Structures are given as structure tokens and as C-alpha cells.
Amino acid sequence: MAAENANPQREVRSFLMPRDPSIDRRFRPRPQKRERLFVTVNEENDYESGSDGESCESDGEYSLGAPESIDSSGSVESGALVYLRLRPVDVPSPAYSISEDGNVLVTRPPSESSSSSNNKNSMEKQYSFSGIFDETVSQRDVYERCIGQKIEIEESFTVLTYGTSGSGKTFTLLGDAYRPGVIPRSLENIFSQYQTNIYPNPALKLLNGRITVLDDEMASRENILRLKILNGCPELEGDYANMQNCIINDHKFVPLALDTSVSVLIWVTFVEIYNELVYDLLAPTNPNSSKTKNTTTRKNLKIVCNDGNVFIKGVTSVYVKSSEESLRLLRAGLQKLTYASTSINANSSRSHCIFFVDVLKYFRSGVISETSYKFCDLAGSERLDKTGNMGSRLKEAQRINTSLMVLGRCLDAANSISAGKGDRVPFRESKLTMLLQAALLGKEKLTMIVNVTPTDKYYEENLNVLSFAAIARNIIFKAPVIKQNQSRYSVIGEKPDNDYVQQLLEKIAWLRSDNELQNQQIEELMDKKTQLREEILRLSNQHADELAKQEHELRTELVEYFRKTLEENRKKHEMRLQSELESQKRIFESRIEFLKRKYEDELEELREEIEDLEKEAEKENMEPGNSKKRRTTD
Numbered sequence: 193m194a195a196e197n198a199n200p201q202r203e204v205r206s207f208l209m210p211r212d213p214s215i216d217r218r219f220r221p222r223p224q225k226r227e228r229l230f231v232t233v234n235e236e237n238d239y240e241s242g243s244d245g246e247s248c249e250s251d252g253e254y255s256l257g258a259p260e261s262i263d264s265s266g267s268v269e270s271g272a273l274v275y276l277r278l279r280p281v282d283v284p285s286p287a288y289s290i291s292e293d294g295n296v297l298v299t300r301p302p303s304e305s306s307s308s309s310n311n312k313n314s315m316e317k318q319y320s321f322s323g324i325f326d327e328t329v330s331q332r333d334v335y336e337r338c339i340g341q342k343i344e345i346e347e348s349f350t351v352l353t354y355g356t357s358g359s360g361k362t363f364t365l366l367g368d369a370y371r372p373g374v375i376p377r378s379l380e381n382i383f384s385q386y387q388t389n390i391y392p393n394p395a396l397k398l399l400n401g402r403i404t405v406l407d408d409e410m411a412s413r414e415n416i417l418r419l420k421i422l423n424g425c426p427e428l429e430g431d432y433a434n435m436q437n438c439i440i441n442d443h444k445f446v447p448l449a450l451d452t453s454v455s456v457l458i459w460v461t462f463v464e465i466y467n468e469l470v471y472d473l474l475a476p477t478n479p480n481s482s483k484t485k486n487t488t489t490r491k492n493l494k495i496v497c498n499d500g501n502v503f504i505k506g507v508t509s510v511y512v513k514s515s516e517e518s519l520r521l522l523r524a525g526l527q528k529l530t531y532a533s534t535s536i537n538a539n540s541s542r543s544h545c546i547f548f549v550d551v552l553k554y555f556r557s558g559v560i561s562e563t564s565y566k567f568c569d570l571a572g573s574e575r576l577d578k579t580g581n582m583g584s585r586l587k588e589a590q591r592i593n594t595s596l597m598v599l600g601r602c603l604d605a606a607n608s609i610s611a612g613k614g615d616r617v618p619f620r621e622s623k624l625t626m627l628l629q630a631a632l633l634g635k636e637k638l639t640m641i642v643n644v645t646p647t648d649k650y651y652e653e654n655l656n657v658l659s660f661a662a663i664a665r666n667i668i669f670k671a672p673v674i675k676q677n678q679s680r681y682s683v684i685g686e687k688p689d690n691d692y693v694q695q696l697l698e699k700i701a702w703l704r705s706d707n708e709l710q711n712q713q714i715e716e717l718m719d720k721k722t723q724l725r726e727e728i729l730r731l732s733n734q735h736a737d738e739l740a741k742q743e744h745e746l747r748t749e750l751v752e753y754f755r756k757t758l759e760e761n762r763k764k765h766e767m768r769l770q771s772e773l774e775s776q777k778r779i780f781e782s783r784i785e786f787l788k789r790k791y792e793d794e795l796e797e798l799r800e801e802i803e804d805l806e807k808e809a810e811k812e813n814m815e816p817g818n819s820k821k822r823r824t825t826d
């Protein structure tokens with residue numbers, strides 16, 4: 193801090209809200225002009241912690257050294273490669289256009305209403321890139337342009353995807369089964385080129401940033417851990433075959449012409465940085481634990497530096513023998529990653545994640561080399577008002593923006609050093625920049641793929657993203673990029689001398705011979721695993737058949753039971769109806785009988801009455817005084 197105070201203070205810009213380059217000319221990004229970033233030869237000594245492995249997380253900033261200290265002529269200059277990728281959208285905005293040479297993006301404010309209230313964003317701007325991929329450019333071409341050659345020449349690199357939420361960062365790195373992204377293609381490329389030299393045992397490992405020869409016990413522990421973790425990973429099934437077909441159709445990966453004595457050992461590591469804490473995405477989980485990802489307390493890891501090597505203390509690295517194994521680990525890690533839904537992206541990565549692939553090569557001469565590939569998917573840079581974030585989402589977004597801002601400041605500081613304007617890069621202000629410092633210092637190739645959603649809605653945010661990219665594009669590292677770190681090996685704490693190298697050689701030769709046996713054991717275990725899998729499959733098929741048979745029998749029994757019950761009920765019902773009918777019939781018959789008799793009696797009575805009346809009438813007619821009356825009556 194003292195050194196910083198000694199320098200004239202200059203305004204610290206944020207890439208999130210940068211000063212308009214066209215207004216403030218002091219800080220104007222000059223895409224066409226390359227500046228030099230001088231890196232001192234003894235830069236590692238600038239780290240305060242020594243070989244005791246103390247944490248680097250101390251106050252202060254990392255000094256890159258004065259320019260005059262290494263101005264040796266003839267050194268190779270190399271800079272960050274910054275590509276722009278425009279994601280396909282339904283209605284692309286005319287606010288973005290690509291120059292004729294295909295390397296410059298021209299932006300114009302979309303319209304009066306939607307343009308910035310901010311004056312600085314209301315004019316045309318031009319951003320130059322190492323290459324621009326419009327929405328028609330395929331995953332294959334992105335890989336070929338940005339990565340392919342680096343793997344072929346075994347050059348260590350860090351690739352970053354950067355952009356607003358939902359702009360296609362994850363798609364560019366991972367893709368899907370039919371449009372595999374940069375990572376699956378890189379893995380296929382790496383394993384294709386070393387196929388015959390892959391060493392079958394984890395005899396060498398990067399431990400605490402140093403290549404270490406593992407003794408038998410450690411190697412067998414690594415093997416057990418490897419099998420345990422791989423067994424816990426989901427199978428890729430058809431996805432891998434589809435992905436591999438696409439990749440094989442798209443590229444011709446040629447095996448490297450390596451001597452058969454060269455042994456290649458490949459390790460993968462996968463971490464996420466969430467809310468400024470580093471989590472291990474490959475740490476084995478206890479299968480008996482019923483806790484879910486959300487309730488399990490994840491251990492956060494410490495970033496440490498030892499003799500200038502930055503590493504994550506206690507992180508899980510897994511020895512891999514094929515791209516399929518690596519992809520299974522990647523998929524298992526992705527399942528532990530922190531995603532959430534924002535109003536912009538339903539499946540938005542809320543953390544930065546880094547997938548490391550370390551290739552260790554052992555030569556018969558005793559030289560051991562390391563090539564390191566880092567694939568970093570940055571969480572989306574976002575304006576808090578656009579994403580509609582609240583509560584913990586808001587906190588996450590603030591953390592994401594802070595670490596991206598530090599990344600921007602590191603790039604900016606690195607950029608300024610060449611002009612003699614500064615001498616410190618604030619790596620330690622964020623976990624992300626601590627882990628990426630090799631690339632930010634030019635020790636590894638830095639490739640940035642900037643993803644942009646070319647719509648009016650994102651205009652202002654895209655300008656921030658593009659300004660950030662312009663800063664990265666300006667950096668030129670004068671020190672040559674270290675293609676491979678060679679011979680940094682040790683046996684846990686001891687510095688090897690020549691005798692020791694000889695011992696190592698003998699040990700590795702012995703390991704090679706012993707290897708057959710171990711291979712055989714592993715193969716036997718794998719065979720057993722396959723047999724057990726087949727047995728499980730056979731038993732589960734048999735079980736399913738038996739279940740189906742029992743179900744069929746039960747169904748038939750049930751149908752028969754219902755049929756019988758229905759028949760009995762029908763009969764009972766008919767009988768009851770019949771008896772009811774008969775009793776009704778009897779009632780009606782007796783009633784009819786009764787009425788019949790009643791009416792017959794009445795009829796009889798009436799007849800008798802008539803007879804009586806007739807008799808009476810006759811009697812009256814017979815009487816003499818009644819003759820007239822009788823005539824009248826007649």
C-alpha cells in the first residue's frame with residue numbers, strides 16, 4: 193500500500209461504468225495500438241510468501257516491476273487474444289454492425305428513446321477484436337480459431353468467456369450433445385494427440401503447485417479415489433457418442449509423434465467461486481449422506497502461493513485416462529454448480545467456474561514438463577435493475593460484479609504499467625484474479641471470448657462489456673509466454689539433486705514394469721464391475737418379468753372374482769324381483785277377487801231392488817183406480 197501511496201493517485205475506472213473513451217482521451221481504449229507490459233524476470237520473488245506454503249492472501253498489491261528492468265532486446269511480444277461472439281437473436285438490432293474486414297464492431301445508439309440518458313453512450317463507437325464471430329459461426333469454427341492450434345503446439349492457456357447474463361458464455365464453453373463447445377473439443381483433441389502415451393497409473397501429480405512423484409501408496413490412494421469419484425459420476429450414455437461423432441466429423445486431430453518412452457499423465461480439477469469463496473466441484477460426496485447440495489455445508493478452499501506458484505490448497509484433482517472420463521467429471525461438477533433463475537436467464541450461472549486440465553509429460557531424459565489449460569466460465573456481468581434481483585440474488589450479483597470489476601482493474605493496471613503509469617496489479621482483491629494471475633501476467637496465453645446479445649435492450653451493458661474487452665486487447669506481454677513449465681518436480685518437500693533424478697528415473701522404470709500388474713488388477717476390477725452391472729441388469733429384467741406375470745395373474749383373478757360376484761348379484765336380484773312380482777300379483781288378484789265379489793253383490797242387490805220395484809209397479813197397475821194413471825205412465 194505504501195508503494196501505491198507513493199505514486200500519484202489516478203482515478204480508478206470501473207469497466208462496468210467506464211469513462212467514455214471518446215470523451216476522456218487519457219483513458220481511451222486504443223484497439224489498434226498495442227502497449228507493452230514489462231514483466232520482471234524475477235517476478236516470482238515479488239510474492240511475499242516463501243516456500244513454506246503460506247497463504248498469499250495478504251494486503252497489498254502485486255508489483256510487476258519497472259519497465260527498464262527487463263528491456264532486453266529480442267524478447268517475444270505476445271498479447272491477449274480477444275474474440276467477440278454475437279449470439280443469435282430473433283430480431284438483431286441495427287445498433288451493431290461489423291466492419292468489412294470482419295474485425296471491428298461498430299455500435300450506434302439504437303434510438304432516441306432507448307439510447308442512453310448518458311451523453312457518452314450516444315455516439316458511434318468502434319471496437320476492434322482478434323476476430324468477430326457472428327450468429328452464423330459454428331462451434332467448430334470458434335474452437336478452430338480460438339483454441340485448436342494452442343493444444344496442438346502444447347501451449348498453456350487460459351480461456352475466459354465474458355459477457356452479460358444469457359449471452360452464450362456457457363454455450364461457448366460447453367455447448368450441448370449436438371453442438372459441443374470448446375471444452376469437449378479440447379479434451380478430445382488432447383486425448384487424441386497423446387493416445388498411445390497416456391500413462392496408466394497416477395505416478396506424477398501437481399501437488400501444491402509442484403510436480404511430485406507419488407510413491408506406491410500415494411499412487412494407489414489416488415487410484416482408489418479416482419475410481420470412487422468416477423463411480424459416483426453420472427454416465428454420459430448416448431450423449432458422449434453423439435458429441436464424439438460431431439467432433440470427429442468436424443476436426444482431424446492428429447496424434448503427436450512422441451517417442452513411446454514419453455509418458456503423459458492428465459489431471460483435471462474443477463472449482464467454482466461463489467460469493468468470493470472457492471468450492472471444490474469434484475470433492476467426493478458421501479453416498480450415505482442424505483443431505484442435498486443446498487443443505488450440505490461445503491468446505492471453502494484457500495488459495496495459496498508457494499515460490500510463486502499459485503494453487504488451491506486441498507483441492508481434488510482426478511487422474512483421467514480418456515476424454516469421456518473427463519467429461520463425466522465435468523458433468524458431475526456442473527451438477528454441484530450454483531445456478532439460479534434471473535429474469536434474464538432461467539438457468540443463470542451465479543458463480544465463476546474454472547475447469548483445469550493439467551498435462552504432465554515425463555521424458556526418458558528425466559525432464560518432466562507441464563502444460564496447463566484453464567477454462568473459465570465467468571458469471572454474467574449484469575445491471576442489477578435489469579435482472580430484477582432481490583435478496584440473496586442481489587448479493588450474488590454484487591459479488592459477481594465486484595470480482596469482474598477487479599478483473600477489469602487488473603487488466604487495466606497491467607495495461608497502464610507499460611506506459612509507466614503504475615506498477616501494481618491488484619490480483620489479491622478477488623479470488624478470481626488470484627487464480628487467473630498466470631494468464632494476467634503473460635505466463636500463459638490469455639484468450640477471451642466476449643459474448644454479446646446484439647439487441648437494443650442490452651445496448652448500454654454491451655458497451656461496458658466491449659470497453660472491458662478493449663482494455664484486455666491492449667495488453668502486450670513483453671516476456672515470452674512460457675509454453676511449458678519444465679522440470680519443476682519434487683518429492684514432497686525435498687529438492688532433487690542429480691542422484692535423486694537418477695533414482696526417480698529408476699523408480700519410474702520400476703513403476704512402468706510394476707504397472708502391468710496394477711493394470712491387470714484394475715482391468716479385473718473393471719471386468720468385475722461390468723459383470724456386476726450385467727448381473728444387476730439381468731436381475732432387474734427378471735424382476736420386471738416376474739412383476740408383470742404376477743400382475744397379469746392378479747388381474748385375471750380379480751376379473752373372475754368380479755364376474756362371479758356380478759352373476760350372483762344378478763341372480764339374487766332376479767329372484768327378489770320375481771318373488772316381489774308374485775306377491776304383488778297375489779295382492780292384485782285377491783283385490784280383484786274382492787272387488788269382483790263386492791260388485792257382484794252390489795249387482796245382485798240392484799237386481800233384487802229392480803225386481804222389487806217391478807213387482808211394486810205391477811201391483812199398482814193392477815189396482816182399478818189406477819188405469820188412467822197407468823196409461824199416462826205408459
Ligand SMILES: Nc1ncnc2c1ncn2[C@@H]1O[C@H](COP(=O)(O)OP(=O)(O)OP(=O)(O)O)[C@@H](O)[C@H]1O
Pocket residue numbers: 278279280327355356357358359360361362363364537539540541542570571572573643
Ligand atoms: N451461439 C449460440 N447459438 C445457439 N444458442 C445459443 C448461442 N449462444 C447462446 N445460446 C443459447 O442461449 C441460452 C443462454 O446461453 P448461456 O446459458 O450460455 O448464457 P450465459 O452467458 O452462460 O448466461 P449466464 O451468465 O446467466 O449463466 C442457452 O439456451 C443457449 O443454448
